[in-house]
Amino acid sequence: MLFSILVLLVVNPSAVLSEMISASTDALELCIELCAVYCVWLGIIELVEVSGLGEKLAKLLRPLIKKVFKVENPETQKLIAMNVSANMLGLGNAATPMGIKAMQALDDGSGKANFAMIMLIVINATSIQLLPTTVIGLRASAGSENPSDIILPTLIVTFITTLLGILLVHAIHKILGLKNKKRKKS
Amino acid sequence: MSAYILPVLFVLLFGWCIYKRINTYDHFVKGAKGAIKLVVDIFPFIASILIAVALLRVSGITDFLAQILSPIFNALGIPTELVELVLLRPFTGSGSYGILENIFESYGADSYISRCACVIMGCSETIFYVATVYISQTKVKKLAYAIPVALVCSLVGTILACLICKVM
Numbered sequence: 001m002l003f004s005i006l007v008l009l010v011v012n013p014s015a016v017l018s019e020m021i022s023a024s025t026d027a028l029e030l031c032i033e034l035c036a037v038y039c040v041w042l043g044i045i046e047l048v049e050v051s052g053l054g055e056k057l058a059k060l061l062r063p064l065i066k067k068v069f070k071v072e073n074p075e076t077q078k079l080i081a082m083n084v085s086a087n088m089l090g091l092g093n094a095a096t097p098m099g100i101k102a103m104q105a106l107d108d109g110s111g112k113a114n115f116a117m118i119m120l121i122v123i124n125a126t127s128i129q130l131l132p133t134t135v136i137g138l139r140a141s142a143g144s145e146n147p148s149d150i151i152l153p154t155l156i157v158t159f160i161t162t163l164l165g166i167l168l169v170h171a172i173h174k175i176l177g178l179k180n181k182k183r184k185k186s
Numbered sequence: 187m188s189a190y191i192l193p194v195l196f197v198l199l200f201g202w203c204i205y206k207r208i209n210t211y212d213h214f215v216k217g218a219k220g221a222i223k224l225v226v227d228i229f230p231f232i233a234s235i236l237i238a239v240a241l242l243r244v245s246g247i248t249d250f251l252a253q254i255l256s257p258i259f260n261a262l263g264i265p266t267e268l269v270e271l272v273l274l275r276p277f278t279g280s281g282s283y284g285i286l287e288n289i290f291e292s293y294g295a296d297s298y299i300s301r302c303a304c305v306i307m308g309c310s311e312t313i314f315y316v317a318t319v320y321i322s323q324t325k326v327k328k329l330a331y332a333i334p335v336a337l338v339c340s341l342v343g344t345i346l347a348c349l350i351c352k353v354m
Contacts, residue, residue, distance in 0.1 A: 005241060007246065023236045036221075039218040044199065096320075113332060120320070121320060122339065142287065144296050157305055165339040168338065
């Protein structure tokens, strides 16, 4: 931020404040939109939870989540399961409230992100996409003849990147763990 | 086809709730109530990141970076036309959708460039935004290696996307 302002001081100083305020206005607009979106999704999520469907979904994904996130708490597993499945359906906005809740549940108060939190961010970033709904919609309205022919390539690529993400986080976690052990020994 | 998926899921969910004799309306309202508090809590974080991105764009730093980096991206098999999208994607969701629409307009929705752009959108995420919002309600200050790993994965995904769109 500081660097950009410094550059702007040379190029176009009068734009700094107006740009900042206009971006902040965008943020407010986005938040109002998000508030509406979250209203719908949080309502649906509440129903999914009280009806016991969340529990069922978590049960289905539990072995996978245990392996990937190394999380034992069933409540947290449930949140992660719902976050990951919303992401897979291309519902990033529905995934966010659950992601925030899952992060709070994972927080150990140390001020540093732990293994499971890092994993959750990486998985959200690479997320397997079964249905890239927004992109298909945009492409259809741009006059594509076969807007959904990107589903398969997207699925393949996201599958590979998600796998890579999981492996990388595990590998780095292991390497750091070894280093810490060595430090303790010496 | 894909338009039916969500409505059908919703119908199934409401049907299941009625079958389970749950007070559907009350619970929906209870859940929806959380939305306002959540948005108020995350607003300052969203505002800050959008301000930072806006400054980066108007100051011309992103254009400058795109120019410098495009030979490197070309060497990795990423066409120059896609460099701006690849650079801005981690920061802004709405911004990158805007770029995607520009690409559709300039090159046609069924061109190689457009199809690559679509797959890139699918395999990448607004990483900085997600990371900021997700940890905004926790005590975490240091994200350790989360962002670098996520960025590396997106880059690999981008390279793969450009490859795979050539054959599929």
